[in-house]
Amino acid sequence: MAETRQWHLASRPVGEPTEENFELVTVDRPEPEANEVLVKTLYQSVDPYMRGRMRDAESYAEPWDVGEPMKASVVGEVVESNAAEYDEGDIVTGDLLWAEHAVADAGELQRVDPDHGPISTALGVLGMPGVTGYWGLNDVCDPKPGDTVFVSAAAGAVGSVVGQLAKLSGARVVGTAGSEAKIDWLTDELGFDAAINYKETDDLSSAVKEACPNGVDCYFDNVGGPITDAVWPRLNVDARVAVCGQIALYNETEVPTGPRKLTKLIETRATVEGLLVSDYQQRWGQALQRLSQFVQSGDIQYRENVVEGFENAPDAFLGLFEGENIGKQVVKVADGQHA
Amino acid sequence: MAETRQWHLASRPVGEPTEENFELVTVDRPEPEANEVLVKTLYQSVDPYMRGRMRDAESYAEPWDVGEPMKASVVGEVVESNAAEYDEGDIVTGDLLWAEHAVADAGELQRVDPDHGPISTALGVLGMPGVTGYWGLNDVCDPKPGDTVFVSAAAGAVGSVVGQLAKLSGARVVGTAGSEAKIDWLTDELGFDAAINYKETDDLSSAVKEACPNGVDCYFDNVGGPITDAVWPRLNVDARVAVCGQIALYNETEVPTGPRKLTKLIETRATVEGLLVSDYQQRWGQALQRLSQFVQSGDIQYRENVVEGFENAPDAFLGLFEGENIGKQVVKVADGQHA
Structure with a gap:
C-alpha cells in the first residue's frame, strides 16, 4: 500500500517552539471515499496563528491534539477523485494537513487556476x-x-x-x-x-x-x-x-x-x-477578485520565501518567529504537473 | 465693591492631589457686560475627569492654569442680567468656575426648570x-x-x-x-x-x-x-x-x-x-429627554452625595478618589430662592 508522510504535534511547546515539538510520521496513504478527492500537497503554508493551535487553550482556532497531524492550508494537485467536481490534475487549495497527501471532501476545496499566476499565491497574496x-x-x-x-x-x-x-x-x-x-x-x-x-x-x-x-x-x-x-x-x-x-x-x-x-x-x-x-467568509471572493486585479496590474507586489522540502516544514514555521521571511513563508513539498 | 470667592489651582499635584494644590481666593465680584449674566452658584460639580485638567499635558480637556480659577459645571441663580433671555431668579446651568459667583455669556447657559425636580440633578442624572x-x-x-x-x-x-x-x-x-x-x-x-x-x-x-x-x-x-x-x-x-x-x-x-x-x-x-x-453635543437633548422620563417614572433612581459649603469643594473632589460618594458628588454652595 502506498504511504505518505505527516507532521504530528509531538508535544506542546512551553515558550518558543522547537523541533522537538514536531514528529515526522509515515502512514498509509488515505483513500478517498465518495465525493472525496486525494490531494498531493505541492505547497504548504506556515502561519503565525498556528502557534495558538499548539496550545491546549480555548481560542478562536481549535487546539491541535498531541500525537495527531497538524492542520495547514495547502495548494495541491488532485491525484485521485471520487467527486464529480474535480478531475485528476486539477489544482486546488483548502485547509488540509501538514502532510504530503490528504483526502478532502470536494466541498472543502477551492479550485486554483494555474493560468492566473503562481499557484503558491493561493496561500499568500491571493489567499x-x-x-x-x-x-x-x-x-x-x-x-x-x-x-x-x-x-x-x-x-x-x-x-x-x-x-x-x-x-x-x-x-x-x-x-x-x-x-x-x-x-x-x-x-x-x-x-x-x-x-x-x-x-x-x-x-x-x-x-x-x-x-x-x-x-x-x-x-x-x-x-x-x-x-x-x-x-x-x-x-x-x-x-x-x-x-x-x-x-x-x-x-x-x-x-x-x-x-x-x-x-x-x-x-x-x-x-x-x-x-x-x-468572519469575512461571505466576502472572501470579493477581496480575492480585487487583489487579483491589483496583482495583475502590478499595483500590488508580493514576495514569497519558499522553503524547499516537506521535512523542513517545522523549520519554516519556527523561522516566522525569527522574522526570516520577506513576504509569505511557504513550504514547497512537491512538484506538480503545473508547478 | 461686592466680593466673591474662587478656588484657584495653587500647584499641580504629583500623584494623589491634596488640599495644598488648592487656594481659596477672594476677588471682586465680576460684573456682567452686554448679553452676559451674573450667576450665583447654588451647586458646583466635582468630577473625576478634573484630575486630568490639573496636569500640564495635552489631553481632551484643556489643562487649568496654576494661579487661575478652576472650571466646573454649576447650577446657579441669575442675580443680575444684561441678556434678554434671562431674568433675575432664573435657574441656569453651565460650565463656569469653582466660584461663588461668575459671569457667563447667555449662550453658554442652559435653563433649569425647578418644577422638574431638584435642580442639583442638572449636574448628575440629568446632566x-x-x-x-x-x-x-x-x-x-x-x-x-x-x-x-x-x-x-x-x-x-x-x-x-x-x-x-x-x-x-x-x-x-x-x-x-x-x-x-x-x-x-x-x-x-x-x-x-x-x-x-x-x-x-x-x-x-x-x-x-x-x-x-x-x-x-x-x-x-x-x-x-x-x-x-x-x-x-x-x-x-x-x-x-x-x-x-x-x-x-x-x-x-x-x-x-x-x-x-x-x-x-x-x-x-x-x-x-x-x-x-x-462628541454627543448634537444628541444631548435627546438623552436628557429620555433620562427625564425615566427619572419621573421611577425607572431610573439616583442618589447625590451633597457636600455642604463652598470651602469644602476641594475635599469633595478629593473624596472621589476615595470612593466616598454614592451617586453624584456635588457641593452645595448657597441657597437660592428655589433651592
Whole structure:
C-alpha cells in the first residue's frame, strides 16, 4: 500500500517552539471515499496563528491534539477523485494537513487556476493573508486619502498587502520590519513613505513620532508589544486600530505586561477592534477578485520565501518567529504537473 | 465693591492631589457686560475627569492654569442680567468656575426648570454624567436583551445610570463598587443582578467569572486597572467595550503597567472604543429627554452625595478618589430662592 508522510504535534511547546515539538510520521496513504478527492500537497503554508493551535487553550482556532497531524492550508494537485467536481490534475487549495497527501471532501476545496499566476499565491497574496489584509484594512481601518496608516510586520504576508492597499487609498503609509532588506523592499519597491527597522532602533517612540508627523489615523497591528506601545500614543482623534496579530507575545510563558494605554482611547475616542478573517467568509471572493486585479496590474507586489522540502516544514514555521521571511513563508513539498 | 470667592489651582499635584494644590481666593465680584449674566452658584460639580485638567499635558480637556480659577459645571441663580433671555431668579446651568459667583455669556447657559425636580440633578442624572451614561451605553455598547453588561464604578454618577439603562434594555447587569452600602444599593434598589465589592474581593477574576456565567457582552469601563484585567478575559465574541474613565490610573506618577490583553480582541473580535460625552453635543437633548422620563417614572433612581459649603469643594473632589460618594458628588454652595 502506498504511504505518505505527516507532521504530528509531538508535544506542546512551553515558550518558543522547537523541533522537538514536531514528529515526522509515515502512514498509509488515505483513500478517498465518495465525493472525496486525494490531494498531493505541492505547497504548504506556515502561519503565525498556528502557534495558538499548539496550545491546549480555548481560542478562536481549535487546539491541535498531541500525537495527531497538524492542520495547514495547502495548494495541491488532485491525484485521485471520487467527486464529480474535480478531475485528476486539477489544482486546488483548502485547509488540509501538514502532510504530503490528504483526502478532502470536494466541498472543502477551492479550485486554483494555474493560468492566473503562481499557484503558491493561493496561500499568500491571493489567499488567507491577502484577504485578511484586504478586509482588515478596508472594513476595520477604513483609510481615507491623507490619513496616516501604520502597519507592523509590514514586510510579512499580511502587512505587505495592507501597506500597498493603503497607498492605493491615498494614505501616507509607515511600517515596521526587522531587517534592512525588508526596509528597502518596503520603501524602494512597495512605496511605503517611511519604514522603521525596529531591531536597530533604540527609541521606538521617537522613531514612530518622526515617521508620523501628523499622528496615526489607522494602525494595523500584527505584532503587539513594544511596537504597539510606541504607536498608541500617536493615535489621532477617531483613529481606528485593527488588532490582527500579536506575534511578539505568542511565545510568552507568563502573561506579559506593558503600559496601560486605555486612557489614550478616551482622549482620542479611537476604536480598537479584533480581526479574524473567518468572519469575512461571505466576502472572501470579493477581496480575492480585487487583489487579483491589483496583482495583475502590478499595483500590488508580493514576495514569497519558499522553503524547499516537506521535512523542513517545522523549520519554516519556527523561522516566522525569527522574522526570516520577506513576504509569505511557504513550504514547497512537491512538484506538480503545473508547478 | 461686592466680593466673591474662587478656588484657584495653587500647584499641580504629583500623584494623589491634596488640599495644598488648592487656594481659596477672594476677588471682586465680576460684573456682567452686554448679553452676559451674573450667576450665583447654588451647586458646583466635582468630577473625576478634573484630575486630568490639573496636569500640564495635552489631553481632551484643556489643562487649568496654576494661579487661575478652576472650571466646573454649576447650577446657579441669575442675580443680575444684561441678556434678554434671562431674568433675575432664573435657574441656569453651565460650565463656569469653582466660584461663588461668575459671569457667563447667555449662550453658554442652559435653563433649569425647578418644577422638574431638584435642580442639583442638572449636574448628575440629568446632566453630563447622565448623558455620558446614556450615549456611552446606547451608542458604544448597544446592549440587547439577554446580553450581560458589566459596569465598573457602578454606584457612581455615570455607572448607576448605565446599569439601570442596561436593565431597561433587558440585559443582565453586573457592577463593581467599593463598599457594602453601595453594593446593597445596586442589588436591592437599582436591580443589578450581581455586584462585586472589589475592595473585599481577593480574586477579582473568579468573582467576575462567577457573576457573569455567560461571559460579558458589554463592558462599560469607568475605572481601568485590575478590574479591567479581570473583565477582559470574560469578553464574549463581538463584545463592545466603552472606555469612559480610568480613575484607577489618574493619580499614578509613572506609566502604570498591566497584562497585555490585546490578543483577547482577536479571539473575540471585540471592539474597544473611547468615549467622550462632548462628541454627543448634537444628541444631548435627546438623552436628557429620555433620562427625564425615566427619572419621573421611577425607572431610573439616583442618589447625590451633597457636600455642604463652598470651602469644602476641594475635599469633595478629593473624596472621589476615595470612593466616598454614592451617586453624584456635588457641593452645595448657597441657597437660592428655589433651592
